[in-house]
Amino acid sequence: MNAAVANNTACETDLQRLLSDLAPVLADRPRVIRSQSTDAPLPTDVIMLFREDEGITVIAPTAVPALEQNDDEPLWAQITLRIHSSLEAVGMMAAISAALAVDDIPCNAVSAYFHDHIFVPWARRDDALNALQQLTTGNRA
Numbered sequence: 679m680n681a682a683v684a685n686n687t688a689c690e691t692d693l694q695r696l697l698s699d700l701a702p703v704l705a706d707r708p709r710v711i712r713s714q715s716t717d718a719p720l721p722t723d724v725i726m727l728f729r730e731d732e733g734i735t736v737i738a739p740t741a742v743p744a745l746e747q748n749d750d751e752p753l754w755a756q757i758t759l760r761i762h763s764s765l766e767a768v769g770m771m772a773a774i775s776a777a778l779a780v781d782d783i784p785c786n787a788v789s790a791y792f793h794d795h796i797f798v799p800w801a802r803r804d805d806a807l808n809a810l811q812q813l814t815t816g817n818r819a
Contacts, residue, residue, distance in 0.1 A: 689764035696770045701760035702810045708753035710802045711786065725756070726788055737788070737797070754786070755803035757810065760769045766788065777813040781805055813817045 692694050709725065713733045718725065726737040740753060763770060771787050775794060778785050783806050786797040798806040 686796065689762050689767070691764045692794045693767070693769045693773070696761055696763055697773055697815070699727055699761045699803050699812055700774075700814050702757045702796075702814075703733055703760055703808055704803060704807060705739075705756040705758065708758050709737055709797060710740045711735065711754055711797065712751065726790075749770065752798040753800035755800045756811055757798065757803070757806060759794045759796065759810075761794075762787075762792055763794055765791070770794070774810065777809045778806060781809055783809065 690699070713735055715733050715806070716729065718734075720734075721736060721738045724738050727736075728735045733799055735753075737756075756772075759774075771794070773785070775785055778796075778798065781802075783798055783802050785806070788797070791799045796806070
């Protein structure tokens with residue numbers, strides 16, 4: 679890993695540049711977000727896990743086709759923002775959340791080292807991509 683990336687200095691912090699260069703990409707399969715006990719085996723294809731006092735939150739792809747969604751376990755679309763945002767960037771997630779809220783689209787964000795990932799209901803993925811595209815072009819507050 680080069681020193682600039684290791685020190686997070688090559689990452690973008692300018693809000694206008696972040697928003698104009700979001701470059702959202704939709705994952706091809708739905709995801710599930712679930713909680714499980716700390717002693718339960720982890721799925722082999724886990725995308726993310728976060729340990730909390732109450733258990734482990736797991737995000738994983740699902741083999742369940744979107745048309746066969748189980749109401750007990752909603753399906754989520756993962757939208758990866760390809761801009762290499764800094765972990766210290768201010769305002770990007772607020773702008774994204776506000777843009778999605780205009781269309782009443784809930785979102786769950788995960789900020790990883792290189793990219794941010796937005797999880798929206800699978801059924802609203804196209805609406806979310808449209809809202810993000812409008813934000814990128816400056817047509818949405």
